[in-house]
Amino acid sequence: MLLFKRVLDLQKYLLTQKNKGLTVGFAPTMGALHRGHISLIDRSRAECDITVASIFVNPTQFNNAQDLEKYPRTPERDIEMLTESGCDILFMPDAAEIYPDGTTPSVKFNFGKLDRVLEGVFRPGHFDGMAQVVHRLLDIIQPERLYLGQKDFQQAAIVAKMLEILKLKTEIVTCAIVREEDGLAMSSRNVRLTVEDRPKAALIHKVLTEAADMVGEYNPSEIQKSSLLKLKAEPRFKVEYFEIVDGRTLLPIQLFEDTDFAVAVVAVWVGDVRLIDNVILKQIIEENAHDTEGY
Ligand code: AMP
Numbered sequence: 001m002l003l004f005k006r007v008l009d010l011q012k013y014l015l016t017q018k019n020k021g022l023t024v025g026f027a028p029t030m031g032a033l034h035r036g037h038i039s040l041i042d043r044s045r046a047e048c049d050i051t052v053a054s055i056f057v058n059p060t061q062f063n064n065a066q067d068l069e070k071y072p073r074t075p076e077r078d079i080e081m082l083t084e085s086g087c088d089i090l091f092m093p094d095a096a097e098i099y100p101d102g103t104t105p106s107v108k109f110n111f112g113k114l115d116r117v118l119e120g121v122f123r124p125g126h127f128d129g130m131a132q133v134v135h136r137l138l139d140i141i142q143p144e145r146l147y148l149g150q151k152d153f154q155q156a157a158i159v160a161k162m163l164e165i166l167k168l169k170t171e172i173v174t175c176a177i178v179r180e181e182d183g184l185a186m187s188s189r190n191v192r193l194t195v196e197d198r199p200k201a202a203l204i205h206k207v208l209t210e211a212a213d214m215v216g217e218y219n220p221s222e223i224q225k226s227s228l229l230k231l232k233a234e235p236r237f238k239v240e241y242f243e244i245v246d247g248r249t250l251l252p253i254q255l256f257e258d259t260d261f262a263v264a265v266v267a268v269w270v271g272d273v274r275l276i277d278n279v280i281l282k283q284i285i286e287e288n289a290h291d292t293e294g295y
Contacts, residue, residue, distance in 0.1 A: 001083045003090045007097050007140050010089070014052075014141065022049035025173075026143035028134060031055040032072040032188035033081050036178035040147040041085045043175050052141055053082055054091040060103050061129030067274075072188050091141070098136055105132045111161050117250050118265055119154050119276070122240050130155060131162050138170060146170050151177045151185055153265060153278045157250060177277070179205065185277045197271045200236050204268055207231055208279040211244075211264045215281050220244035220253050220262070231268060238269040244281065260284035 004010040014024060025044030029037050037053075044051040055078055062068035075092070082090055095103075105128060114120075115127035138146065146163075148156045156174050163170055178186050183205030184198075193201055207230045214223045224244055231239045246253050247261035256262055262282040268275055 001079075001087055001090055003079070003092060005092055005094065005097070007093065010052075010091050011140060013089075014050075017050055018142075023145070024048060024050045024052060024141065024143040025145045025147060026052045026054070026137070026141050027147040028054045028056070028137050030057045030071065030188065031078050032074050032191070033078045034178075034186045034188065034190075036149055036151060036186040038081060038085050039178050040149060040175050041082065041087045043173060044145065044147045045086055047173070048143075048145055050088045051086075052089040052091060052143065053087050054093075054137055054141075056091075056093055056098060056133065056137075058098070058129060058133040059095060060099075060105070060132055061126050063123045063125050070192065072191055091137075098133065105129075107132075107135065109162055109165055111158055114154070114158050114161055114250055117154075118241060118243065118245070119267065122267060127155070127158055131158060134159055135162065135166070138168065143170055145173050147173050147175060149177065150174050150278070150280075151187070152276070153247075153263060154250060157248070183209070185275070187275060189273050189275065192273045194271055197236055197273070200234055201270045201275060203231065203234055203237070204266060204270075204275060204277050205279075207242075208264055208266065208277060212279050212281050215256060215262075219255060223264070227264070227266075231266070236271055240267040240269070240274075242266045247280070247283070256282055 025048030027040040027044055041051055041053060057071055059068060109131050120127055148159060156172065160172050180186060182202035184190065184202050207227050211223045211227050224242055227242045228239060231237055231242060243252055244262060244264050245251055246259045247263045253259050253262055263278050263280050265278040
């Protein structure tokens with residue numbers, strides 16, 4: 001695996017590869033890698049000639065200074081995992097490489113309501129920072145395909161909208177959520193759970209699974225109510241939201257019949273660790289629809 005720290009070096013190398021007609025797949029990450037991240041690398045390797053991963057803990061998407069400070073950093077292990085996975089290139093820049101003109105965004109996107117609901121309510125400014133860094137990274141790497149996880153469902157929807165706004169040809173590939181054995185969605189933040197809280201965190205996926213089982217017999221508001229009750233019964237949980245939304249607009253749905261794409265999304269504090277998760281409750285896939293794995 002080749003490791004690049006500088007934008008110009010990476011671009012120069014990628015140009016030589018692109019001139020040979022090779023396709024590039026890109027998986028942006030903030031490091032502290034786990035099998036969820038590696039699943040993106042695996043998928044890219046299966047579909048593209050060259051796979052680029054990036055590790056950059058983007059300061060502009062943290063609305064909470066403590067969260068940024070406490071964000072786990074394990075660069076040596078990350079490099080080892082990526083090397084083992086067969087990733088071709090790791091881009092690990094400093095903030096000055098990504099933001100040579102300072103961190104004030106030069107472009108402000110209009111995502112409509114997409115960035116104002118769910119995470120947008122609880123993490124003001126987060127999606128502006130996320131869009132800013134993904135925009136910058138796409139501009140540097142210009143991949144054919146961008147590999148994102150369904151885990152960050154709203155993020156994937158907003159990045160898809162950004163590509164549409166920018167009229168970029170990069171295709172988004174959304175990969176299924178990789179989970180621990182007890183169902184907890186893998187996340188870099190899981191290592192911060194206390195030994196007592198870690199098993200309790202599995203309740204999040206249990207409630208999501210039970211919500212999926214209720215579809216057909218109950219309407220979205222009934223499922224939401226019962227799910228909230230179960231989550232709130234755990235004293236170590238502080239629930240920010242549990243909502244059943246349309247997978248495209250991210251707005252709450254009244255009836256499952258009103259949409260062909262329904263997803264239950266949740267954000268919970270477990271002790272002082274904030275976790276998000278989701279499960280697709282309904283999806284009718286159009287014939288000829290392209291790449292829907294994970295959605
Ligand atoms: P992060 O390092 O948390 O910014 O995540 C980088 C990418 O990995 C994002 O596209 C995430 O959605 C994806 N990702 C994180 N956790 C998982 C998981 N458990 N399964 C699949 N993809 C994931």
